[in-house]
Amino acid sequence: MELYELTLHELQERLARREVTSEEIVKSIFTRINRVEDKVKSFITLIEESALQRARVIDNGGIYPGIAGIPLGLKDIFCTRGVKTTCGSKILENFVPAYESTASGRLDQQQGVLVGKLNMDEFAMGSSTENSAFFATRNPWDLTRVPGGSSGGSAAAVAADEVPFALGTDTGGSIRQPASYCGVVGMKPTYGRVSRWGVIAFASSLDQVGVFSKDVRDNALVMNIIAGHDPLDSTSAAIEVPDYTSNLDGDVRGLRIAFPKEYFGPGIDAAITKSIKKALQKYEELGAIVEEVSLPHSQYALPAYYLVAPAEASANLARFDGVRYGYRDFEAENVVSMFSRTRAQGFGDEVKRRIMLGTYALSSGYYDAYYLKALKVRRLIANDFAKVFHDFDLIVSPTTPTIAFKLGEQSGDPLTIYMNDILTVPVNMAGLPGMSIPCGFEQGMPIGMQLIGKAFDEATLYKAAYAFEQNTDYHTMKPDLGVK
């Protein structure tokens, strides 16, 4: 086994036993990156020199608590002090923040070693990472396929052994869908669980920070560090964070699991339905109680989401006007033309499409019919979930309707690509925690199972996911990138 192949907790053990140094791990990681990166193209920015330097400083300290000395990647949406942060956009192509996001700052304080910033759909708008202003990332399992999105770089990098773990963000499925497509573990916690401070906003009431990892234990370890109240984010919850690793015991006896019939309907690949049903059977074998339920309003989640998210985005992205930072058009003759030319040249098509959608939805005379109505639908969706969680501990469904599609296959049709998120969006609309874990393969491509929990009950998701993982070997499968 090469060091880059190991999980976070395996690396922790080796560091603790002084079998390796952080520098050796980081070197191994960059060896791997150098070998596979031109195929996978996960990273927008790599910082090898500073990563190695950081590793040596940590090695000199001689102790490795927590994630000290362990490499990591960040979606390029996290502002990193002194390290270029593009959000996948030309408009921020040369933007170097003077501040560090709370989530990445907590990893930094724990002496995690940042190796680079990961590719993404521009401003997190997309489901394939093809909307990156720079280049498309490839799925390590099949380089002709997309890794999913918007956190496609994060998912691909973990799947390709370029980093043991990475952070991403999820507004409508941007962690769970790429995790599913790339066969890794992806957790989007409850809205408010992790601070959004320093994370470039897409849709503020839906955005949430989460973790990509190779297995469930690693994911829980990282969540332990980044979760918790932040006084700088007024929407972050002042609710105590349990130790997510403490009940990874494989015991799901008596756990009440619901599967919503609407999430297994037409439009979902038969192979995927079959795979999830098989997983549910496994849970029953392990002693869980599994029953079918209904979430009738979930079918309205996607249209409502495409009003709420673009509306918020239209305001969040208005600050990119060329006045203070980022790209500016210098040909403009007056300030209004500078605004429009800067934005016309700086934003990609999908971002413009959503800004226009959101601007329209908020316009005088349309607000009640669109935005306000969408908020009401959101309430109904949340009520559906609350009703189910009155009797159940957990909801299980497919993460996506299909396996990863081919590059370019859906790029002409926004509506088709929006359908990728049909099973993940309701979870964001309700603010609940959702997770995707590998649960099978179809045409050699991974299938993801979505676990949905009660608000702030990530612990139950980790517990159930761990039990499944302990009784299957999907998470140990690795893509063959044709290099050694």
Next chain:
Amino acid sequence: MSKDFEIVIGLEVHAELKTQTKIFCSCSTAFGAEPNTQTCPVCAGFPGMLPVLNEKVVELAIKTGLALHSEIPEVCKFDRKNYFYPDSPKAYQISQFDLPVCVGGFVDIDVNGQKKRVGITRAHMEEDAGKLVHQGDITTTPFSLVDLNRCGVPLLEIVSEPDMRSAQEARAYMEKLRSMLLFAGVSDCKMQEGSLRCDANVSIRPIGQKEFGTRTEIKNLNSFRALERAIEYEANRQKEALEDGEEIIQETRTWDEEKQLTRSMRSKEEAHDYRYFPEPDLPPLKISSEWVEKIRGQMPEMPDQAQIRLVEEYGLPEYDAGLLTLTPENLIFFDQCLKEYPDAKTVSNWMMGELGRLLNQNNLEIGECNIKPIDLVQMLKAIEDGSISGKMAKAVFEEMFASGKSPALIIKEKGLVQISDEGTLVPVIEDIVKANPRVVEDYKNGKDKALGFFIGQIMKSTRGQANPALVNKLLKECLDKQ
């Protein structure tokens, strides 16, 4: 306004709330710093930055609401008001749209003895924008610079009902509102520094008509005078337009201080669609009744209460009480004088008279001038015990105002002590009377002027220091002996 029409006025007042730090970050709010030295990634609208509400802002907003007799709802919320402008770094302003912090209320005004109650619609919290610095005129400047120091300074926008019917009433409302904000201690209310700003909604309608006319909104009103002038101008403009058979266009106009007229800025069609929606970065704000009651318990005396006290306790006319309660500094000055010198009306006369005149002349506030309450009291005591005359006192007072010296020192330095010694005055009087036998005759023939002539001569020869009452008495005695 002719008697056929009446003016309808509503005011939107922006008061800067007096906090150390901005509404959503910890940058200083101090006025007059070097450009962009009081900014941070939050108030400069950098990517990924989030607002955190300054609790002090809410406290001052509640305080204002209580002063204005408003209701403070248990829940209010913030909204985004979207518009592009280089002084607005997020391209939206965080404001409050449908659920403001203060609902309803009123301000009582008094115009020439006529009392009136002006309704308050609402008051809401919001952030100020930055400032653009042009090279000369905005229309010809080759470039403009952005100063974000003011960006994120907390404002309370106080919206009145369209209850005012004249420019005078609007001014009285504005002045009264200012004094209330000053007494509540929530704002500095310095119009020239922009910490109190005002927009006026003005329309006219035929007397007796119930429906409002089409209104225009006037901006750039930077003084009480500008407010009054602009409303008068605008009402006349509208009247002339209507009389010429034109329609009033709903639009935003700006007051041109130099030309003393209002100019069109943008029409209704050009008006922004602000696309308000709830600010997702700030949860709804819950205000407990305990908090409100705690603040209510700490409310200082407000101008209306102080006026009643001055009238009832000291027997002052309402007019005096009104002027003495224009600012808290006025009232504190008065109250301090009264502790040492119980004649309220005399103190009031001096404050409204000489002191007011000198302050106006020098464009100063009472707290900024040389005269302290103890100085006025000493001077009044000197008049009372006869050391100086009322006329001398005015000269002394001017010197006190100019130099800050105590009245005792000025009286001594200038040798201004009043002559109240009969032994000194009698020979002076007798000499003057003897030297003017014809005037004595006039006096005996009942000519009033004669007495004045003698007093003038006596004052002249004593350099004004003779005690006037004593001179009067001694002169009459002397003349009667002739």
